[in-house]
Amino acid sequence: MKYVGKSTFALVMAMLLSMLLLSACGSTGTAGDEPGGSAATPEQAGDGPKQEISISMFDRGKVPTEEGTYENNRWTKWINENSPVTVNWVPVTRSQAQAKLNALIAAGEAPDLIWEYDRNYISQLANQGAIQPIGDYIEKYSTTYKAYLEKHPELEPYLKFNGEVYAVSFVRETLANHGMWIRQDWLDKLGLKAPTTVEELIDVARKFKEGDPDGNGQADTVPIAMSNSANAIDQALFFTSENQWYIEDGKMQFGRIVDRHADTLAFQKQLFDEGLIDREYITDTNFQRSAQLLTTGKAGIYFGNWDIEELNGNLVKNDPNAKLVPLESVSSKYGKDGLYQEAPPSIFTAFNSQMKEEEIKASIEFIDWMLEDGWVPVRYGEENVHYTMVDGVRQKTDPEKFQKEVAYASEYAIVMDNVLKPEMFPAMAAKDEVSQSYAKEKGKSLEIAMKNKYRRDIAYNPDFPELSQLIATFSPIAQQIEAKVITGGGSMSPADGLNELRKEWKRLGGENVDKLAQEWYEANKDNLK
Structure with a gap:
């Protein structure tokens, strides 16, 4: 056995003591302090x-x-x-x-x-x-x-x-993603019915703005709040999507430049010009302002997700009499599309x-x-x-x-x-009145979100490099054009905005991308159903 001198022995003991101390310091609590009780x-x-x-x-x-x-x-x-x-x-x-x-x-x-x-x-x-x-x-x-x-x-x-x-x-x-919600207590107070068409939606929004539904005597209602910017409106009302391809007469067309997109822009512009949506909604990229409008009782119609449990909970805390209910997508002159559903x-x-x-x-x-x-x-x-x-x-x-x-x-x-299935939510929710009430509406929301088939002409978009490069360049330009149409007063009409979008698409190589997209579709259409 090799001899260990006193100094070496002391050094070894010091090292062992340090290791023990480090091990003790590294522990933040007992096994029960963390999920699963594992330490x-x-x-x-x-x-x-x-x-x-x-x-x-x-x-x-x-x-x-x-x-x-x-x-x-x-x-x-x-x-x-x-x-x-x-x-x-x-x-x-x-x-x-x-x-x-x-x-x-x-x-x-x-x-x-x-x-x-x-x-x-x-x-x-x-x-x-x-x-x-x-x-x-x-x-x-x-x-x-x-x-x-x-x-x-x-x-x-x-x-x-x-x-x-x-x-x-x-x-x-669940394939559901977007949802539309409306204050049923406001509808009841003003003697209104839930809207079923675009025109009725605008009419209800106007009456929410003018009718003082929260009863505070002030003209401070912003009827519509949106957490998904304009996407929910585009997709649910006008069969367009800024990131989706459609088959029009057998031809691939990008959603942001189809004819219908001018109607989307016109609708958003009307809401903005009449003060029916928050004037800062385009810059509300983290959706905190729209959430605040809803939960503080300033907004009565909400375009967002089909499940808004946290927002509903905050709203009810602020106003125990508030009652949010899911709203089915409304029809436009193009018919009724489903709320956006995922692949x-x-x-x-x-x-x-x-x-x-x-x-x-x-x-x-x-x-x-x-x-x-x-x-x-x-x-x-x-x-x-x-x-x-x-x-x-x-x-x-x-x-x-x-x-x-x-x-x-x-x-x-x-x-x-x-x-997830609608019938699961009441059993999953806590037994307090607020949780159970929302669980029932959540189940209805999922059913409504999936009630109408969402238009998806192809299962997924093409993914060739020329398209990826074009979209990366085109998207921020398109956002600027659309913002000018919606918020710029008379500076650019929806029709002119669509023309500008098409010009930019073409300038950035859109004609070649359209050709490649069509070739891709013809080669893959049997797998895209």
Whole structure:
């Protein structure tokens, strides 16, 4: 046995003591302090230090101060304690997400996994070489997700770009996205019926503005608030979308330059000129102002999502007599379109082209873990703390606790296996009167959002490089033209605005893109139904 001198022995003991102290300092509480009651460290879940990966996510400003930040909170800790990897989350502001991600990519600082709802954006990244094909890696390293894809073959066409799989996704909880809501108590007070046509919608908005429905004696009502800017109106009323292609007489046409788009602009201009929408709605990119108008009782019609539980809760706190109910899409001279409904895939998660195979392997293992074990806690919270199982569904135990501690975390679940049905909501909601009342309206909202078929002429848009480059340049120019039409008084008519849009489209190479889009459609139309 080798002799150890006193000085060496003292040094060894000091090192051991330091390690013990560091270990103690590293503990933030008991096992019960974090979701799941686990106090495991990243190293304890495996044979050594875990592989680190980074993942983007949307910063929606929803994390309460006492919960921490999007990078560091109870759920990021829980994920790192329980998953096979250590995740570093990279928040990007929702309204500027693509611009921020593009900047990170250009600087060589993009996260390993990049996700977006917009398939076109993932296509752009694939065409730029910023992300890499992953089909072979899924086949090689995945078990759970590979089996999930076999169960959901409808996802496969959406995950392929240039003939190869570039992303993972999952089937949405529901295809509903947009929703329209109206103050039933205001309708009742003014003796009005819910509108069913564009003309009736305008008439109700006028009466909301002029009739002092909140009874405060002031002309301060802004009838319509919108969280999705003009998109909900475009798509639900005039069969147009700024990011969608349509088949007109067998020809591919981009939604922002079809004839109907002039009617969309005219409608928005009328609402703006008559003061029926907030005059700052175009610059309300984070939708905070529209939310404030609704929840403080200044707006009576809301264009946004089909599920607005938090907004409804805040409104009822401010006015216990307020009653928001879902509104079916109204008809225009073109007929009645469904409120915007999504294609089957939810978010698209792509892999940075700079990732090495061991990082890809670890990321796929994380996806398998999230799909099998991880998504329920970050979506619903901890059992018997945030929810209890009732009749096979997860019922919230305390809405305020859930809103504070869980609601911000659902997007950590980059894959999940969950389907929502209207009849589930009353069982899922807490038993207090406000929660149960909204749960019933939420079920109705989902039914109404899916009642009328949404016009989607092709399953997904073309994704060739020339189109991606054109859209990236055209979109900000189009936004400026449209803002001038809507807010500029008599400076530009809707018809002139459409002509300007078409000129810019052509100037930027639109004729060639139209030709390529038509060729793409003819080659792929059997797969686009």
